[in-house]
Amino acid sequence: MNIAALLAGLFSGILGSMGLGGGGILIIYLSLFTKTEQLTAQGINLLFFIPIGVLSIIIYSVKKQIKWNPTLKIAAFGIIGAVAGIFLTDLLGGDITRKIFGGLLVLMGISELFKKSTALNKNSRNKK
């Protein structure tokens, strides 16, 4: 157990608990420093996130910051998507599917930075 591993876990935990996608860091660390295979690294990252996510949710829901109704609905469809995604990766191979998503993420990141936020509902909540 070395310092780099501990730090990788630490920063992934910080970013992950903030909803900032801490996943990137751990996967990068695993592939660069431990020469872990991509798929193995992804699985490790998924497993890693579970306790981090649980702890974060507990802390946030104590402060009444979680709205379970819409989120669980979305999550239900997400589970279907995840199963489909894993199946798709089996089919197309990891590289192609990852490149497609890389492109999508870049586009979304750019729009996130430059777009003014809009709400679908007429009565949008106030931004805090």
Place this chain on the structure above:
Amino acid sequence: MKDKTKRNLLIASVGAGIGLVNGILGAGGGMLAVPFLKKLGFSQKESHTNAIAIILPITVISAFIYLFKDYTDLNEAFIYMPTGLLGAFIGTYLLRKISPVWLKRIFGALMIYAGIRLLFK
């Protein structure tokens, strides 16, 4: 199409998209979840906390499938959890303190970075 149907269709398709990302990349889906929650009317910070509520159940299922298909190593994951949990304490505290504007900027930058990395890997 009625507004409510539109909204439900959106929830279904974006939800599926979030799961797709999670299963394919083995990570989050927050990149889709956070902007979507904002579109639904959540504030910046609420979008981040509720994104975790969405991603957690999805991650559990993805992780199980990965384990079932023998893609990954549970023992390896344990190494990172202790400091990860410490990180979660720090992160949840930081989220309270950070300004929504900076949160949005950091998030946008991370998304672009993640996307570029994926494109060129």
